[in-house]
Amino acid sequence: MRKKRESFCSMSTASFLNPATGPFKRLDNTAWYLKITKQKPCYFLNMKTKFQQMPEACFETTAKNTPEINFEDIKKEINEFVEANYVKA
Numbered sequence: 001m002r003k004k005r006e007s008f009c010s011m012s013t014a015s016f017l018n019p020a021t022g023p024f025k026r027l028d029n030t031a032w033y034l035k036i037t038k039q040k041p042c043y044f045l046n047m048k049t050k051f052q053q054m055p056e057a058c059f060e061t062t063a064k065n066t067p068e069i070n071f072e073d074i075k076k077e078i079n080e081f082v083e084a085n086y087v088k089a
Contacts, residue, residue: 008052009052011053013049016050016051021035022036024036024044028069030069031046032062032063032074033045034081036085041082043058
């Protein structure tokens with residue numbers, strides 16, 4: 001049996017930065033952003049011409065293995081953003 005393919009969102013910069021499409025936050029001055037989409041927090045990578053959603057595991061692996069990123073500080077930022085903006089349905 002084939003594994004169910006998970007699809008990820010791609011948004012234009014204008015659409016992503018529009019507050020009407022959901023709240024967002026840049027994480028620790030990196031290219032990574034957190035945005036509430038479809039009533040859940042999602043990780044996006046700023047690719048200059050668009051924002052591409054990435055799996056949480058991809059974000060965590062990248063953040064943990066990049067010496068310039070303080071992963072503990074980013075986790076605090078994420079928790080604060082989610083508490084302030086995420087409403088469980």
